[in-house]
Structure formats: structure tokens, C-alpha cells
Amino acid sequence: MGINLSNFLLSKSKNKRMLEYQDLDHIDGVSISTVCANLYKNVRDDLVMFYFRDGANYASVYTQSKIISENIKWNLNQKSKKIFSLMVNSRNANCFTGKQGYKSLEKIAEQVSQELTNKQKIDEDTPKKIKSKEIMFGCTGTIGEMFPEQKIKNKITELIKNIKYTQNKYIWMKAALAIMTTDTQPKMAMEDCKIGGCSVKIFGLAKGSGMIQPNMATTLGYIFTDADIPNEILKKLLRKNISTTFNAISCDGDTSTNDMVCIFSTGKARHSKIKNFNEKKLRDFEEALRKVLLNLAKRVVSDGEGASKFITINVENCKK
DSSP states (O other), rough: OOOHHHHHHHHOOGGGGOOOOOOOOOOOOOOEEOOSSSSSOOOOOOEEEEEEEEEEEEEEEOOOOOSSSSSHHHHHHHSSSEEEEEEESSBOOOSOOHHHHHHHHHHHHHHHHHHHHHHHHHHHOOOOOOOGGEEEEEBBSSSSSOOHHHHHHHTTTHHHOOSSSSHHHHHHHHHHTTSSOSSOOOEEEEEEETTTTTTEEEEEEEEEOOOOOOOOOOOEEEEEOOOOOOHHHHHHHHHHHHTTTTGGSSSSSSOOOOOEEEEEOOOOSOOOOOOTOOOOOGGHHHHHHHHHHHHHHHHHTTOOTTTOOOOOOOOOOOOO
């Protein structure tokens, strides 16, 4: 199946350093699948599933716009302790779609939860029943168009069938390309760190090119780690480090409706239990997380629509 190479190959970016890509490989607990749901006129991957077969702890930050997309409303309404799947589509933002857009997500989540539950029965020694509230959505693309519910539903079986339990750079690249809209470059980053004496991985993908303003705008960022960190601590880590990364970039001063940055923790790394946000053994992890977020944020702003310069502004002696 075709992948979104056209924007990538036609990139006119002069920032060659940002065209270098790290070798994201396998991370335990994360599985990926991409398909073409025919959301575009041309054939390209436009639908991605990230599947956490044992569930993942998670935290998210969203747009500060008063008008938000239907998928953001959906995510905010789900209060699960763990997430089993994140589905991301490009081409359609599912914003200003009203009841149709939200109801579509309900139907898609129900189908995904049923089919993933069936997959659990086939693949797992102790299968879990996955619920629709344990599914999250990311949407990006045109605002105000009817959400393509049926096109997406038609591809869910294929999407789940194509799930790869072992990842490599090619699979991560396919996922990064699939979520692109007007981006000219896929955006990926990774860091290795330690919690105590245990090695931990942090991988990240992002998309964003236009409507980029401080406090997040038209940005999707997804961070994956095999660390075992509780939701509340993940939330504190993400909120603290988003302020100097994704919330510190601007391309055109416009805000948006679909922004989301999420972190998913699969718990596969066998480090000692994390009980407190201020534990010393978390410092290396937090620094690595900040580096991943900053790397991705720089890739977003350097790929700004019409951008020819990449500028860093340092402010000193400024009151918060």
C-alpha cells in the first residue's frame, strides 16, 4: 500500500539538519498498523492504529481553544485508567461536524473494541475484554467536512489484521507519514535513559506545519515509553515539560481545534516502582522526555508553511 511520500520527496526545506531521522526500533508493548482508507484522492496511508496489547498508562494535554474537535471531546469524556488503542486519521479534522462527528467516533470505537477483543482471544493467554472507552482518537485535516465514518469502518478489520508486534524504523516512518497533512517532513525522535539501573526507551512522533502558535495549535504529538509510570505522574511530567517545548513555538500566530500531545507508558521496563513525581531516579527520564518533546517541537516549527528561517529566542530575567 502506498505511503505519503509525495510531500516528503518534494520538500523544499533548507534546514537539512531537521531532515535527519533517528533509528526508532522496537519498543515493548507498542504495536503499529497503517492503511489507506481512501480519505485522499491519491493512494497513501491515512489511518494509523497504535495498539497496546496489555494496555498503557497515559496522560494528555489538549488545545486551549474554546472550540474543540469532536475527537478531543471524545478523549476528554473517557476516564479509563488504561488505553488499549490510539487511532489517528489525516485529511479530516472532525471539527464542526456536530452530532454526526461524535456519533461516528462512538461507532468506530465500538467496532475497534470488539475486533481487538477478538484479537486478544486469539493472541493472548489471558485475553482482556477491551471497552470502547479505552480507545482514543487523533484527527487532523480539513475543518467543517463530514467525518468519513464508513470509509474508516471499512478499513478497521484490515488495520487490525496488519498489526505488527515487532517494530522497526520503516514501520515508525509509515506511521509518521500517515499522519502528515501539509507537512513536508515526517517528525520522529527518540531517547534512551535509565530509571534506577534499568534501561528505558522514549519514542515520539508528531505532525504540524500551519496554524502553529504558542500554547499548541494544529499539532499532534504522540510519545511512547516502556517505562512503568502511573497516570498522575505522567500528567505532571507532560505538563511541566510541554511549557518549554510545544507551548513555546510559533509559525503564524493562529490557533486550532485539534491539538493534542499524549504520552503512553506500557510498563514493560522492569525498573523499581515509581511512587512520587520528585523521586531522584526519575530525573534522567524527565530530561530524556524533555529532549524528545523539544526535538519534535523544533521539527514542527522548522517545517512551518512558507518558513525559510528557524529562529530560537532566549528570554532572560522575565517574570513568569
